[in-house]
Amino acid sequence: MTLVAGVDSSTQSCKVVVREAETGKLVREGRAAHPDGTEVHPSHWWTALQSALSDAGGLDDVAALSVAGQQHGMVCLDEDGDVVREALLWNDTRSAAAAAALTDELGASSWASRIGLVPVASFTITKLRWLAQHEPANAKRTAAVCLPHDWLTWRLRGTGDLADLVTDRSDASGTGYFDSVAGEYVPDLVSLGLGRSDVVLPRVLGPSESVSGPVRLGAGAGDNAAAMLGVGGGVVVSLGTSGVVTATSDVRAADASGIVAGFADATGRYLPLACTLNAARVLDATARMLGVDLARLSALALSAKPGAEGVVLVPYFEGERTPNLPDATGALHGLTLTNATPANIARAAVEGMLCGLAVGLDALAAQGADVSGVRLVGGAAASPAVREIAPVVFGVPVTVPAPGEYVADGAARQAAWTLTGDSAPPEWTLAESTRHEADAVPEIRARYGEAAERYLSR
Numbered sequence: 530m531t532l533v534a535g536v537d538s539s540t541q542s543c544k545v546v547v548r549e550a551e552t553g554k555l556v557r558e559g560r561a562a563h564p565d566g567t568e569v570h571p572s573h574w575w576t577a578l579q580s581a582l583s584d585a586g587g588l589d590d591v592a593a594l595s596v597a598g599q600q601h602g603m604v605c606l607d608e609d610g611d612v613v614r615e616a617l618l619w620n621d622t623r624s625a626a627a628a629a630a631l632t633d634e635l636g637a638s639s640w641a642s643r644i645g646l647v648p649v650a651s652f653t654i655t656k657l658r659w660l661a662q663h664e665p666a667n668a669k670r671t672a673a674v675c676l677p678h679d680w681l682t683w684r685l686r687g688t689g690d691l692a693d694l695v696t697d698r699s700d701a702s703g704t705g706y707f708d709s710v711a712g713e714y715v716p717d718l719v720s721l722g723l724g725r726s727d728v729v730l731p732r733v734l735g736p737s738e739s740v741s742g743p744v745r746l747g748a749g750a751g752d753n754a755a756a757m758l759g760v761g762g763g764v765v766v767s768l769g770t771s772g773v774v775t776a777t778s779d780v781r782a783a784d785a786s787g788i789v790a791g792f793a794d795a796t797g798r799y800l801p802l803a804c805t806l807n808a809a810r811v812l813d814a815t816a817r818m819l820g821v822d823l824a825r826l827s828a829l830a831l832s833a834k835p836g837a838e839g840v841v842l843v844p845y846f847e848g849e850r851t852p853n854l855p856d857a858t859g860a861l862h863g864l865t866l867t868n869a870t871p872a873n874i875a876r877a878a879v880e881g882m883l884c885g886l887a888v889g890l891d892a893l894a895a896q897g898a899d900v901s902g903v904r905l906v907g908g909a910a911a912s913p914a915v916r917e918i919a920p921v922v923f924g925v926p927v928t929v930p931a932p933g934e935y936v937a938d939g940a941a942r943q944a945a946w947t948l949t950g951d952s953a954p955p956e957w958t959l960a961e962s963t964r965h966e967a968d969a970v971p972e973i974r975a976r977y978g979e980a981a982e983r984y985l986s987r
């Protein structure tokens with residue numbers, strides 16, 4: 530029996546699965562926490578990876594491993610391979626002004642048609658511009674720029690040679706300086722960000738290519754591309770730290786509004802994606818605010834009527850990316866003496882988080898995706914309230930794959946693919962899903978739209 534491992538180095542934690550290469554059967558798993566914050570030294574990811582790998586029984590009997598991870602984070606290395614400064618993560622909004630300036634310099638339509646993205650603070654290129662402007666000494670010291678999953682793969686390789694940095698097309702496509710149609714970095718965009726282009730960028734491996742390390746190492750992937758590999762297709766809504774809506778496409782999206790990012794997937798196709806900064810942690814914060822745990826929050830939300838008797842929560846707790854409002858804060862609207870109950874507030878939190886994602890679903894449909902049903906994954910998909918309220922807000926049936934680590938699974942499937950040399954990843958049988966259907970209540974989105982519009986019209 531050949532074993533493969535998949536890693537999800539996500540915002541909040543590191544998860545490892547070990548699966549049978551031929552069938553995908555789960556053999557072992559492990560996890561470890563990451564520190565909080567939007568600025569994190571990569572050494573924490575390395576420590577967490579070691580701990581999660583050991584929790585998962587180690588790699589002695591594993592033939593291949595791939596690392597998937599949170600996208601966009603800026604990891605700068607000096608010529609000795611040392612980390613120049615803490616990584617700025619995808620949800621760090623300090624580069625919002627840089628994003629706006631970069632967008633103005635080329636124009637949104639030009640960005641969308643050249644590389645499929647319009648800069649927002651999440652994308653690596655905006656962080657490079659911020660570094661060049663605010664920390665010129667660090668920018669000058671930077672000899673290589675990579676992403677969280679690239680850095681972990683490189684550390685696993687263990688050579689310390691910058692020339693051994695590798696990445697994959699899905700994660701490279703989220704940098705803002707990679708053209709996923711041509712399959713090449715764009716030096717003038719690297720310069721537009723960092724002020725120069727003479728830095729080492731990771732070599733982009735093919736979807737089933739591998740390099741040597743303690744075990745065979747696959748190219749890895751951005752976490753959303755890996756989740757798509759893990760669930761096997763469809764329209765996927767992921768409710769982790771970020772809220773993400775994705776589909777698979779044969780053409781790169783070019784949305785000048787910036788709502789849909791035209792990323793690449795992990796198989797050679799494309800991954801149109803809309804992402805919010807506010808998902809599972811909105812529920813965490815609401816539970817804290819109400820003094821309850823997540824199970825009680827779910828029960829409270831389900832005890833309230835659809836629409837929460839007019840209470841609307843706009844969930845921009847971390848600012849927002851879709852819509853692009855990096856300085857926004859969250860707000861409760863519509864409170865009265867009669868509707869101000871814990872149950873309505875709990876319900877409004879779930880509805881508000883889902884309404885933010887529904888905007889992304891509409892945008893994906895406008896790009897041609899078939900949104901006749903969605904698959905729900907990520908930590909908050911474990912919430913009964915989220916499962917039941919999602920079809921009410923989205924207006925389409927929702928299937929929830931059995932609880933699991935779908936990003937790590939996708940990475941494991943890629944690792945298995947590196948062993949076969951086939952043109953497609955191995956077919957793995959997916960665990961059973963539950964299906965949730967309900968009548969849509971369009972007033973929920975209408976009221977949410979009115980409340981969110983107050984931010985947009987400011």
Ligand SMILES: Nc1ncnc2c1ncn2[C@@H]1O[C@H](COP(=O)(O)OP(=O)(O)O)[C@@H](O)[C@H]1O
Pocket residue numbers: 539540541542768769770771809810812813823824907908909910911912913
């Ligand atoms: N039953 C639950 N109800 C609501 N949220 C949950 C539940 N279980 C886990 N979560 C939330 O899921 C989040 C972690 O999800 P995960 O997909 O691992 O995030 P990330 O990939 O961004 O690190 C946490 O914020 C956690 O509180």
Ligand SMILES: O=C(CO)[C@@H](O)[C@H](O)COP(=O)(O)O
Pocket residue numbers: 539540541598599600601619651703752753769770771772773802804
């Ligand atoms: O920025 C994006 C996608 O563009 C995020 O989806 C990050 O990739 C973080 O993922 P999670 O840790 O929330 O899963």
